[in-house]
Amino acid sequence: MYHHFLADLASTGPILLVAALGVFVVVLDAFRNDDAAIPWIAGLGMAVAAGFQMLAIGEGRTAFDGQVFVGGPAAVANVIILIGAIASVALTVPYLSRIGRNYGEVHALILFATAGMMTLASAGSLVTLFVGLETMSVCLYVLTGLVREESTANESALKYFLLGAFSTGFFLYGLALLYGATGTMDLTGLAAGLEETGRNGLFLAGVGLLLVGFFFKVSAVPFHMWTPDVYQGAPTALTAFMSTASKAATFVALAVVLSRALPPELVGGTVQLVLVIVAAVTMVGGNVVALMQTNVKRMLAYSSVAHAGYILAGLAAGSAEGYGGALFYLLAYTLMNLGAFGVMGALEWDAEQGADQDLDSLAGIGYRKPFLGVAMGVFMFALTGFPPLAGFIGKYLVFAAAVRADLTWLAVLGVLASVVSGYYYLRVLVVMWMKSPDDAPENAKLAFPVSRGTGAVIVVCGIALLLLGILPSHIIDVTLAAFGADAVVAVAP
Template identity: 45%
Template structure:
């Protein structure tokens, strides 16, 4: 009998909710001209506690709570830790790039932690309506954060475009839930899988699963649902882009894995070809689009589309190895992408003074720390050995090949070659000598928060590149929870 208190199943969410409430209560008590930076450190402290709570959940016996709407297992714990780590680094980057006079800074930190609550709720939900609630909590926060720089002309465009297209995608997701309920009589993930075996209207469930895939495809900026990504990334503050390009994506991918493998395994013959097409389109459109960019944030936006395609390759494997590869890639991409945005945020500041790739010419000479960190993240994004990006792509393509999808792996490898060009172009710019006739603006002094953020992201990317075994075993243990027929392997894989 499971005697774990229900509150422990949502402990990280509770911690972050309390943290956000404390920030909102404390902010009006400060003097109008007083610094709001202490509220950021309060958010960091709360996120650290939530990270500890997520790690504690790894030791809990798998189980459900709140009328079987929340499920805690190795899979949800893996993504809880991932999201908490991303939020922690994003808060540290924001503390570095903002100053005492940045408007509405208290609200900024509160929105970040509230958004994290929704993301974590998504990864542990075993009921589609709870997934929808978590998705809306996360989305509302990121809609506001995208337009946080109100004095920037691009910020309102970024926020409105993200909101309108996000609402459109949410409607698809909700209609998909409604059609699935009509076909199976339930909205619980395990119940849908059982209901499909006796459903009298399987075509309705097929349409419902397709709509759910469209809704989540928008959240992970996979093609052909990626049109919002470059404009939103360009207009949003860099610390926000570092967060929204990683944490919400990790949560959406976790939901997609749980829904496809947990709710619709009987329809895999239908959704695998769709995933194949979306993955190939995302890799190709993302990389070809990035080749033409001169704005560093737009280039990274197209890069994120391509990486969503790489990750989707693992979905076609239909095995524990595929799920583990997708989970591992989500973590490795998060580490290197939030790390490179930490560099962009510090170099350009909250107002994004350095927007063009050419603005980073000679960065390695002006600041060896920033230049070295940016170069390391770029080679990891390429997939050079001894970095997390290398093993991420290796596991993803290996899972696809072992499942017989050789051509999809070939498309992925060709796209990796295309991506190497524009990443190396930025790397060459960073290590080129600056023009003698051009006086580059001085870089701000790195604060302790930035040093911590860079250390965490570099260390994570390096560990995933030279000793990935333990993380991969945790991802494999989480994968086995989505495949009930293979649960007998779980004890050995979890060690």
């Protein structure tokens, strides 16, 4: 391993750069408290890391004796994570400045969380998997409770921490059982280790506990109960970060475990059965409960739960096409959610980070702020899965993979769930464009200017969703090739 130390450092350079930037920001903030240059340093540094990561997209390899995957799905996932982090930094500066919380430490935490997410998505061993997951989680716990004076923020942070710690116990115990069953920590060596030991019962128990930990982090039913409270209580701009980048990292880590660590007969058998059941319940449960929400952030939280179900449907296919389709879906989902939360952050009028921001407060927004009204229309249609936006392509890819895996009923259920979701997504647009501005509460009529950073994120996300929907072939090739899938075969059901 040490003979290739410098080469391994170079291979993992983007992750190390983001982590080093976090340390640098902490030191800089100690001498120049809340300096205006800190967000620029964080954003530009992550943009450089994203550039280097794009160059690494291609055939996958390992670094540090198999502890870290480089290239392949790890590279694509890290680009998605960095897109979410950079956009979140741009959203947080005007948002947190408006509520008086634009601390330098916030951007340091975003950098550390991003480094943890990239480590999680690149994990080549059980130890690396756990280190990345916990680095990400601890930072998100702190960011959730950023506004300590608000009871909703404190409650959300406490719930997130307690349930997160509980799920970590399952995850860690699962890792211990997997090591006991195989005698190795390397993901690629688990299947071979199981053949040598023959401890199938112990291995199955470890896989089950590992899946519980993953299901919690991606907000799958019934492990989703923290999601609406955390989304509602956290600062809106930071909710955009935790709902996109962290989900991308966790889903890719799960896909890597399924595709590289577990025996194929297990992935196509017991594990597939579990994924199918959880995907079905998550799609239905998330959409049905979202129908009853009046708070916009809680509605988007249950929407996030439903989208986790769609992605799980792709993973349940157990094929390279399903994993690659899920990767494309994660890119589209990141753009959709960043834009939607960006709009909601710009429209936020209450003093509780949107905790009291209900649908009625959006009455007439389309006429008072047509830019935000039109942009929200794009994001709501994309989340529903309307063509020609990227959300439609993402759903097509994961459902097509499910059909090819003889899970047609699951794909049909996903399509029906998407139809149901159209009601609460389009309800937002009905309130924005078809209700009188006079119906909105007086506080909601405050004229918050849309900052350049927020406007830029909203415009870029909207244009990217349109381009990915009209000209998706190149990105589809990249995401499917990351898992070794044939793009021509994957697109045709």
